[in-house]
Amino acid sequence: MSVxxxxxxxxxxxKAAIVEVLEERRDYMRDLLxxxxxxxxxxxxxQTGEGSELVSRDEVFKAxxxxx
Numbered sequence: 001m002s003v004x005x006x007x008x009x010x011x012x013x014x015k016a017a018i019v020e021v022l023e024e025r026r027d028y029m030r031d032l033l034x035x036x037x038x039x040x041x042x043x044x045x046x047q048t049g050e051g052s053e054l055v056s057r058d059e060v061f062k063a064x065x066x067x068x
Contacts, residue, residue, distance in 0.1 A: 022029060
């Protein structure tokens with residue numbers, strides 16, 4: 001048995017749910033935004049790295065050690 005869906009009611013419920021998340025669960029939104037920004041930065045770094053020359057594994061670890 002299927003239940004008919006009222007599009008306007010569905011929109012209202014979804015909007016209310018989104019507003020509730022934005023107002024009451026700011027930590028979820030902050031975590032989500034952080035992940036999105038990290039993903040964008042990683043994607044950009046990968047694209048930038050694709051055009052650069054290859055280096056050895058040892059060179060990478062030496063550079064990481066110097067940055068600490």
